[in-house]
Amino acid sequence: MVTFPILAFLLLAAHFSRINYNGLAIACLLIPFLLFHRKRWTVLVSGTLLVMGSLVWAATGYRLALTRIQYGLPYHRLLAIMGAVMLFTLFSAWVLLRRKSRERYPGDPASAGISTWVFFLTALALSMIQLKVPLNMLLFNRFLPGFGWLEILLLSVYGAIVAARIHDYKTQAKWRIRVWHLFTIVFFTQLILGLFGFDSFLMTGNLHLPVPALIAAGPIYRGHDFFMVFLFLGTIILVGPAWCSQLCYIGAWDDAASRSKKAPGYYRNDRVRMMITVLVIAVAILLRLFGVGWFPATILAAIFGLAGVGVMLIFSRKKGTMVHCTAYCPIGLFSNVLGKLNPFRIRIDTGGCTSCMACAQVCRYSALTLEDIQAGKPSLTCTLCGDCITDCPQNTIHYHFPCLSAETARKLFIVLVVTLHAIFLGVARI
DSSP, X not given: OOHHHHHHHHHXXXXXXXXXXXXXXXXXXXXXXXXXXXXXXHHHHHHHHHHHHHHHHHHHHHHHHHHHHHTTOOOHHHXXXXXXXXXXXXXXXXXXXXXXXXXXXXXXXXXXXXXXXXXXXXXXXXXXXXXXXXXXXXXXXXXXXXXXXXXXXXXXXXXXXXXXXXXXXXXXXXXXXXXXXXXXXXXXXXXXXXXXXXXXXXXXXXXXXXXXXXXXXXXXHHSOOOHHHHHHHHHXXXXXXXXXXXXXXXXXXXXXXXXXXXXXXXXXXXXXXXHHHHHHHHHHHHHXXXXXXXXXXXXXXXXXXXXXXXXXXXXXXXXXXXXXXXXXXXXXXXXHHHGGGSSOEEEXXXXXXXXXXXXXXXXXXXXXXXHHHHHTSOOTTOOXXXXXXXXXXXOOEEEEOTTSOHHHHHHHHHHHHHHHHHHHHHHOOO
């Protein structure tokens, strides 16, 4: 079954190699190996890529024919050859996408669909970054120009695999933590390499403190560089407060600290977090108004960041809950409040709920008290992590999105949040 698709990808690899797109050529050589990962999404992805490959042959044939016409050269044989290659590629795509082929690959159709969507959305977003952003955002491009396409393939495959794992109720919570911690490790490893003089691992070669509060305070103090603000707001629009449980580079530290206790405790202080947020914004404004230089401002920011680490090591470990995120971090507050503008919610079916408190026993954000559960929704500190959904023995907790069923809302949320995670893994750095 895979013979024709493999040959089709080899032809595409040869084409891209001939025009010096070596990153794409290697990607085409690697794609057939997906078919040996016997999951249904690999067939859907490979077949769809071959359909796109047929369009490459059509566009190439059209361009070459126009060139020959301009020089008065015969072009009919060229069109016949290119047309035959295009049809062969389409036939190879059909071989993979037909029902008989899909049924040979195990996997839940819903999970396969989610993984396929994540693959192509990740690939599309990173391709736009590759093509439109002047700065080399992808690391592969910085070391091997043109090989960003290979990194795009690898990150898209990674996203598809993660999506399948998170869609599985049995592995969702475990994999959410794993990939979140992986993102943090990658993020700070690049920062450490940058500190040791490997500037390619930094966004621009200029260091910035990785303190989440600076997402808001930094632009206020500088009066420019609003990129992180827009990035943060973009994630809020797409996945609401899930920034705090999926995408924050510091939050995973707080999660790890809180898991020093097997069962989470409870600590939430919205008043303290509001006071800290107002203080941070006020200090940033005053530093700007009085023209305080970057060095004293950086010292203050570093002190605030180190104090946050202290909160994790002392209070989060003691309470078994993420005190830094729920009572200290200003960006956590912004995420929770602005996240209400996003339509995603977690809802509890109070009619079927027995108030067994199993959900509260896995919530590290102190968002599920008995009062919250009886009200049918978590409190403000909920980050849509979904751990409570998979641990509810009565299956009464679910994602909610207007006009969608609970299962469809969950699928949409997984597609969006895993896609953002895969993109951030590729481009997020200091």
